[in-house]
Amino acid sequence: RPVTQTYAVTGMTCEHCVRAVTEELSALPGVDEVRVDLAAGTATVTSAEPLPIETVRAAVDEAGYELAAGI
Numbered sequence: 356r357p358v359t360q361t362y363a364v365t366g367m368t369c370e371h372c373v374r375a376v377t378e379e380l381s382a383l384p385g386v387d388e389v390r391v392d393l394a395a396g397t398a399t400v401t402s403a404e405p406l407p408i409e410t411v412r413a414a415v416d417e418a419g420y421e422l423a424a425g426i
């Protein structure tokens with residue numbers, strides 16, 4: 356069943372940041388929906404199966420930002 360997890364992402368300061376993070380996370384296998392909240396500094400990801408944290412961290416890093424702890 357789908358799972359939804361919210362992650363804290365540091366370094367996002369504009370809508371371009373939001374788009375970059377959204378696109379990287381959306382490209383991960385099994386991801387159904389990504390919602391990035393700029394003000395809150397969070398990314399909420401719904402996926403078919405739980406995503407390995409290393410996978411999420413790598414995607415956020417690839418976008419140019421940093422993953423903090425899952426919340």
Ligand code: 9UX
Pocket residue numbers: 366367368369370371372373
């Ligand atoms: Mo958002 Mo522009 O960080 O470098 S302010 S993409």
